[in-house]
Amino acid sequence: MPYRSTQPRPVSHPLSRQEGLRLLGNVTFGRLVFISRALPGIRLVSHVMDGEDVLVGLPEDCAVVSLLSQVAPVVYEADALDTATRHGWSIVLTGRAGLVESDEEIARALRLLRPWPGEEIGVVVRIHPELVTGTRIDDGP
Template structure:
């Protein structure tokens, strides 16, 4: 008679800062959290890693571009999760976002960022990570 075994349950492990930042290179969209009209707001936006910082493309009309006349605190979250197995990873980055003003840097950033269809990029912002946390859930 065949013997059936139960697969081991998934394992969740915290990620280091370096592992977390490396995983952000694997996806092109995430969610930015910021304060708008004294309330938290969240938007899906494109990103690209650049020398340990996160370049983000901010679409027209999300209410964040006016706040970025000087570096502003933000939270950014990105993940890659399989809804069927619940395996994958999630990374949260907290830092200060400021506009990219240098024309050469702005041009390079715009070639790397993939705007969401119908949501053109109005402003490119660079987030300098201050706190980076993440986790990965996998089958052992």
């Protein structure tokens, strides 16, 4: 006989673009997904929001930097999940990314970004979202 929990069953709700972008501003890291040599790559990165755009900090010698020397399609994913309750949210942003070249914008981003331990941010990437999808999981109404 299957176990039946007396806890409310988590329910999934789609999120609007605005809510997804707002939630991205509540976390400082996510996953940058890109294509390199016809294969998908994923890199855990720090980010900050700049309006609707996502600014990502990368080390200068990172392999993905050369791919983004010209505007390229990427996917960015971030989430906040509680493994005990299975509540939280996940946002997937699809858009175009390119290197930030303005010294002023780079300096501002470097003040806000928190690099990973042992890494130095040498390059800032701007992702302009074209599609934002997301899901919130909670106990429902």
